[in-house]
Each structure stands twice: as C-alpha cells, then as structure tokens.
Amino acid sequence: AQTVTQSQPEMSVQEAETVTLSCTYDTSESDYYLFWYKQPPSRQMILVIRQEAYKQQNATENRFSVNFQKAAKSFSLKISDSQLGDAAMYFCAYRTRSGNTPLVFGKGTRLSVIA
Amino acid sequence: DGGITQSPKYLFRKEGQNVTLSCEQNLNHDAMYWYRQDPGQGLRLIYYSQIVNDFQKGDIAEGYSVSREKKESFPLTVTSAQKNPTAFYLCASTLTGIGATEAFFGQGTRLTVV
Numbered sequence: 493a494q495t496v497t498q499s500q501p502e503m504s505v506q507e508a509e510t511v512t513l514s515c516t517y518d519t520s521e522s523d524y525y526l527f528w529y530k531q532p533p534s535r536q537m538i539l540v541i542r543q544e545a546y547k548q549q550n551a552t553e554n555r556f557s558v559n560f561q562k563a564a565k566s567f568s569l570k571i572s573d574s575q576l577g578d579a580a581m582y583f584c585a586y587r588t589r590s591g592n593t594p595l596v597f598g599k600g601t602r603l604s605v606i607a
Numbered sequence: 608d609g610g611i612t613q614s615p616k617y618l619f620r621k622e623g624q625n626v627t628l629s630c631e632q633n634l635n636h637d638a639m640y641w642y643r644q645d646p647g648q649g650l651r652l653i654y655y656s657q658i659v660n661d662f663q664k665g666d667i668a669e670g671y672s673v674s675r676e677k678k679e680s681f682p683l684t685v686t687s688a689q690k691n692p693t694a695f696y697l698c699a700s701t702l703t704g705i706g707a708t709e710a711f712f713g714q715g716t717r718l719t720v721v
Contacts, residue, residue, distance in 0.1 A: 501647065525708050535695065537712035583649060591707030592657065594640050594665070595699075599649035 515584030630698035
C-alpha cells in the first residue's frame with residue numbers, strides 16, 4: 493500500500509522569506525501524481541500544485557514550486573516570498589496514474605507566517 | 608458553478624443516535640470519497656465509490672455506512688457503533704481512469720457528540 497509521510501508537524505517562516513515543506517512517499521508504481529493541498533482556517537481544501545511523476549521538470553505555480561526527486565521518493569514544497577495568507581495546514585498527497593484509486597494523504601504540516 | 612456541497616456545516620449528535628451527512632456534486636465525476644480529519648491524523652479514508660451502486664471500505668470504515676444511488680450523491684451515515692465520531696468530515700470527488708488527477712473537496716461537516 494502507498495504511504496505518504498510528512499515529518500514536520502509544524503513550521504514557521506518570517507513574512508517575505510522562503511520555507512520548504514518536506515514530503516516522502518512509498519510506492520511500487522512508476523506512474524503516479526503527487527499533490528500539495530492547502531487548508532486555511534476556513535478548512536476548505538485548495539489544490540496548490542500538482543506533479544506528474546513521468547515529467548522530470550518540477551512543477552511551479554507562481555510563488556509555489558516543488559522539488560521532485562523520483563528516485564528518493566521525495567516531494568518538497570517551496571514557498572517563496574511568504575505572505576500572511578500562506579498560513580495554513582499543508583497536505584501532501586499521492587494518487588496512481590491509473591486514476592482508479594483514492595488519494596492518499598500525509599498527516600499535514602501546519603505553517604505559521606510571522607509578520 | 609460546478610462544485611461539491613456538503614451539509615450541514617455543523618452537526619450535533621446524541622449518544623446512540625445515527626446521523627447522516629450529505630454530499631452532492633455537479634462536476635459529473637464518477638468517483639466520490641469520504642475522509643475523516645482529526646488533529647495530527649491527516650485525512651483518513653472512510654469509504655469511496657467509483658460507480659453508482661458500488662462502494663468500497665477505506666481504512667477506517669467501522670461504524671460508518673454509505674450509499675450511492677445516484678451519481679451526484681454519496682451520503683455518509685455515522686452509526687451508533689462508531690465510538691468516537693467527533694471529527695471533521697470531508698467529501699471529495701474525482702474523475703476516474705488514466706489521466707484523472709486531483710480531488711475536489713466540499714466545505715466539510717463538523718460533527719460533535721453531545
């Protein structure tokens with residue numbers, strides 16, 4: 493069974509600085525998707541970024557980028573120029589590319605942004 | 608606008624009662640899911656359904672039941688057999704098949720036992 497591990501329960505960052513959230517996963521599949529979701533205090537789950545495992549290029553969405561290391565099964569999220577609105581729970585998730593399985597989530601990292 | 612609607616937002620249950628959480632989607636997604644969120648536990652899968660009239664147990668199905676009579680609807684019943692039902696419940700949906708990617712989520716239901 494696939495597992496997703498987020499080893500940092502809590503992180504903090506100064507406003508305008510950069511922070512990296514870690515995620516590792518375990519799978520025997522070669523084709524899959526990885527995701528970072530943000531859950532702000534409203535508790536609405538928001539997709540931040542998606543990475544296809546068959547693409548070598550790291551995904552980027554504005555201030556958010558990932559470092560995808562397939563061999564190491566590592567998928568970290570870098571937030572640049574942190575803003576107060578980035579404060580939230582962040583969840584790493586995995587899904588097989590077959591599209592016939594549920595998403596598997598890590599336990600999350602709570603990010604605080606200090607003004 | 609397409610999306611997923613969960614209701615109610617807050618729900619209170621007395622000991623020994625069954626309660627049903629509603630989840631409706633108009634995204635034309637085949638698959639729907641129920642996750643439970645507890646502090647420090649992340650999202651744990653309760654049940655999922657990939658097609659009407661069929662569903663599978665997730666990691667923590669004991670004390671819960673579901674039905675999938677319509678593509679748009681996937682209600683979750685929390686039965687009296689669930690010993691610790693106080694939690695935040697999230698419903699999600701996805702496409703299925705090759706290339707199907709992320710899940711879309713409802714706003715959640717906070718269930719409290721009183």
